Amino acid sequence: MTDMSRLLKPVPRYTSYPTAPHFHKGIGPEQYFGWLAALPPDAHVSLYLHLPFCDRLCWFCGCHTKQVNRYDPIAVYLEALTTEIRTIGAIVGERPVTAVHWGGGSPSMMTPEDIVAVNQCLRTAFRLTPDAEFSVELDPNDMDEERFDAWSFAGMTRASIGVQDFDPKVQQAINRIQTFEHTKGVVDAVHKRGVKSVNIDMLYGLPHQTEAGAVETARQVRSLGPNRVALFGYAHVPWMKKHQTMIDENYLPDAAERFRQSLAAAAVFTDGGYDRIGFDHFAMPDDSMAIAARTGTLARNFQGYTADRHDALIGLGASAIGRLPQGYVQNVVATHEYQRRILAGEGALERGVGLSEDDRVRGYAIERLMCQFELDFSDLRHRFGAAAEPVIEDAISFAGDDPDELAYLLPGRLMVSDKGRPFVRTVAASLDAYLAEDKARYSKAV
Numbered sequence: 001m002t003d004m005s006r007l008l009k010p011v012p013r014y015t016s017y018p019t020a021p022h023f024h025k026g027i028g029p030e031q032y033f034g035w036l037a038a039l040p041p042d043a044h045v046s047l048y049l050h051l052p053f054c055d056r057l058c059w060f061c062g063c064h065t066k067q068v069n070r071y072d073p074i075a076v077y078l079e080a081l082t083t084e085i086r087t088i089g090a091i092v093g094e095r096p097v098t099a100v101h102w103g104g105g106s107p108s109m110m111t112p113e114d115i116v117a118v119n120q121c122l123r124t125a126f127r128l129t130p131d132a133e134f135s136v137e138l139d140p141n142d143m144d145e146e147r148f149d150a151w152s153f154a155g156m157t158r159a160s161i162g163v164q165d166f167d168p169k170v171q172q173a174i175n176r177i178q179t180f181e182h183t184k185g186v187v188d189a190v191h192k193r194g195v196k197s198v199n200i201d202m203l204y205g206l207p208h209q210t211e212a213g214a215v216e217t218a219r220q221v222r223s224l225g226p227n228r229v230a231l232f233g234y235a236h237v238p239w240m241k242k243h244q245t246m247i248d249e250n251y252l253p254d255a256a257e258r259f260r261q262s263l264a265a266a267a268v269f270t271d272g273g274y275d276r277i278g279f280d281h282f283a284m285p286d287d288s289m290a291i292a293a294r295t296g297t298l299a300r301n302f303q304g305y306t307a308d309r310h311d312a313l314i315g316l317g318a319s320a321i322g323r324l325p326q327g328y329v330q331n332v333v334a335t336h337e338y339q340r341r342i343l344a345g346e347g348a349l350e351r352g353v354g355l356s357e358d359d360r361v362r363g364y365a366i367e368r369l370m371c372q373f374e375l376d377f378s379d380l381r382h383r384f385g386a387a388a389e390p391v392i393e394d395a396i397s398f399a400g401d402d403p404d405e406l407a408y409l410l411p412g413r414l415m416v417s418d419k420g421r422p423f424v425r426t427v428a429a430s431l432d433a434y435l436a437e438d439k440a441r442y443s444k445a446v
């Protein structure tokens with residue numbers, strides 16, 4: 001019989017392996033610069049730039065950001081960010097940059113002049129390929145004609161638009177008021193400027209949200225015709241994000257209701273012709289993410305699922321995380337300390353983790369499970385030789401003791417069952433060598 005408490009046990013989201021709580025201060029700027037310099041000359045590079053500011057604070061928000069009501073802190077931050085861009089760009093040199101992602105926080109808060117100037121600096125410091133993807137997280141409430149023009153001029157190819165939920169009662173409970181009409185205006189405005197790809201984020205598990213309400217929001221989102229949708233479960237972690245204490249826990253849906261909301265909202269997208277990607281994304285069949293899922297090249301990074309294949313992900317800005325062939329790295333989180341270190345000529349790198357051979361095998365196996373819902377043992381052996389064996393043993397032993405029937409064995413592979421797909425994080429956790437000793441707390445599995 002299914003034990004829901006086992007299924008809903010908090011597990012990591014596996015946007016990296018080892019997961020972020022295992023990053024440590026033993027990795028510093030010098031090692032990081034060495035790792036960067038050792039990248040092969042033709043390594044494909046992806047850039048993530050973080051703007052940790054918003055002009056309002058949504059109470060559900062789990063991102064690294066803070067509210068500002070003046071522009072000066074952003075101007076000071078951008079001075080540091082452009083300095084870091086130039087420093088890292090000088091090391092990376094001519095290696096091709098195939099993708100840029102601006103996240104936050106709200107990069108949409110920058111003035112049009114700064115949007116143009118910072119991206120000009122980026123293009124001078126790095127060699128962006130002519131077909132590089134360029135995505136930007138836009139808070140619809142920040143946007144005006146000049147900002148649309150500036151991001152379009154900067155080269156935006158995908159707008160990632162936060163919706164969360166359209167029900168006014170939910171919006172009030174999360175302190176994020178945003179009408180459907182205004183959001184539609186943002187989608188129209190980016191389309192008008194030739195931006196072909198739109199991603200929309202929506203959430204389930206929010207205070208006052210109901211199954212019917214999640215379906216209604218999903219229908220409204222679908223009517224906007226996004227190429228991609230991210231359907232995230234609200235992660236309530238008030239012990240880490242103080243402002244989430246503003247959310248009245250009495251109105252949060254319980255685990256079973258969250259699960260129903262996720263299934264019902266998902267059905268709106270699959271019924272509307274979207275392919276289901278991993279456990280929390282949807283994409284139109286002609287979108288690069290759907291193509292990557294079909295061809296087995298879908299990957300996972302700190303933004304979640306991605307179709308972008310790169311050899312190195314470089315994070316720029318406070319709290320930004322990067323992934324290099326040698327390991328993971330993260331810049332210092334506190335904005336002031338980030339600025340101080342960068343402007344003092346010190347590196348902003350705060351922590352990281354070098355990858356052991358076992359980390360690589362388990363990281364690859366977990367990524368394949370999360371992206372493809374299966375793990376091919378011969379592929380693992382082919383890539384990693386004898387180091388694959390302990391991981392294969394763990395996979396076989398999970399399937400042998402799986403009362404919830406989340407996964408099963410076929411000759412030479414572990415398959416996640418249809419029932420197990422929403423719980424793929426739990427299957428992946430069976431391959432996580434760190435978890436047993438882990439004291440870190442994670443958000444709910446669904």
Ligand SMILES: C[S@@+](CC[C@H](N)C(=O)[O-])C[C@H]1O[C@@H](n2cnc3c(N)ncnc32)[C@H](O)[C@@H]1O
Pocket residue numbers: 054060061062063103104105106107137138139140161162163164201202203232233234235236
């Ligand atoms: C950096 S934020 C959004 C960018 C932009 N500032 C906005 O609000 O539209 C990226 C996305 O993370 C998701 N997110 C933020 N906090 C979350 C939480 N506590 N649980 C789950 N998803 C969350 C939201 O869907 C949000 O749109």
Ligand code: SF4
Pocket residue numbers: 053054056057058061062063065104105106139162
């Ligand atoms: S959801 Fe977006 S706008 Fe709201 S606080 Fe978080 S980053 Fe800022």
